[in-house]
Amino acid sequence: MNLSIDQLQALVWAVQAGSFSQAAKQAGRSQSVISTHIANLEADLGVQVFDRSTRIPTLTPEGERIFQEAEFILQRREHLIQMAHSFEKQHESHIVMAIDEIFPECLVGKLLHEFSLHFPHTEVEIYFPLMDDVEDLVEQGKVDIGVSWRQAPSRDSLRFTPIGSVPLVLICGPDHPLRDVSPITVDELRKHRQILISGRNHSLSKKTLKLSLESWYVESHWVSMHMVMQHIGWAFVSKYAYDNFLHKDQLALLEIRDTQLRDIDQSVHIDVITSKSKHIGPALHWLIQRFQTSVLP
Structure with a gap:
């Protein structure tokens, strides 16, 4: 069995377009290329994907399941490509945050939504400790970025960026x-x-x-x-x-x-807190800047 991405793509195009000819037109391919890929897919799987007894081929029950799997595989392939591009740009793969509960949760939700659009392949983990517990976590290296009450005196190992009150x-x-x-x-x-x-x-x-x-x-x-x-x-x-x-x-x-x-x-004065020894990648830098413009007075 030797399945190819081209075979799966031809199947998805044909189902989404409604016919082999329409799929070929939309994809900028010849109809024979679409038909050949689908015929080879059926041969490799040993399963009839389309019922060709009617003027317009329709999916068999088995073909319905295969189409769903093919669509999922192509979606995950695209996700993998985009994730690799993200890593190529040196976007962090994982960020851990500690946000003091005093920071308005409505602003947290809005900010994280924007973050997910800018860095869709960066995994995020969020804790909600309080006050100096946030600084402890940042200093211990257990989180990458913290948002908390300002303390006095501040710790020499940490970097504090004021964001409002x-x-x-x-x-x-x-x-x-x-x-x-x-x-x-x-x-x-x-x-x-x-x-x-x-x-x-x-x-x-x-x-x-x-x-x-x-x-x-x-x-x-x-x-x-x-x-x-x-x-x-x-x-x-x-x-x-x-x-x-x-x-x-x-x-x-x-x-x-x-x-x-x-x-x-x-x-209460609020700071974004990072470790001075921590490398600030693109995603962390975006978070620091966005917290600064989070509409706190």
């Missing part, structure tokens, strides 16, 4: 004691349990947002809002997460007027 809001449950307090002060917040969005080692959240003497830590803005709904505590959360939370009508948004609270940075 994400605003935070202060929330509590509708029946929480803070709901009836005005103005909200740091001293008042310290009386009540705080739900802190935090990475695994808690260092960044402790340095930047911890106010209460009693705190619970959680690795999700979404889960923290559910906890606030249950009056477990109050929290600072991403405004993007709050705006898109399905049950935000069951949360109370607290206005910040106290001078001490105003001194707390109410917007």
Whole structure:
């Protein structure tokens, strides 16, 4: 058995065009070439692909299955060629990303869609850790690129590219004691349990947002809002997460007027993070540039 791509292509052309003559015309071949390729295919397979008892040949039941397989093989052949061209351009074959949950997910989806069009043959793996856990993964070489809160001081082994900031809001449950307090002060917040969005080692959240003497830590803005709904505590959360939370009508948004609270940075600065020792290929370079234009304020 000696199948050729030309035989499979002739079969697909004939089926898609509706006849051998039309297939020849569309493909710029003679009808005899199309007919010969299909006859040789049938001979090599030992299967009658077309029923020629009618004026226009039609696929046999076996031919239907063979056509589907031929079409799939040709599609994968084209995919292989395009993938090889991508590698020839030195596009990365695989990229691992770590994106802090605070980065708006709607922007992540849009950006990745564009990436898939520019680099269709680069496989992508995405993690969603938080805060300094992102930097840890980049520094350890477990991910190629990270997007996370800016830390101070920054690590010497990493490269930071600013891409904007994400605003935070202060929330509590509708029946929480803070709901009836005005103005909200740091001293008042310290009386009540705080739900802190935090990475695994808690260092960044402790340095930047911890106010209460009693705190619970959680690795999700979404889960923290559910906890606030249950009056477990109050929290600072991403405004993007709050705006898109399905049950935000069951949360109370607290206005910040106290001078001490105003001194707390109410917007989180976001960086794209890469290792200084990491080669930046075309796909990584595209991601860094695209994150910079991701419409964060």
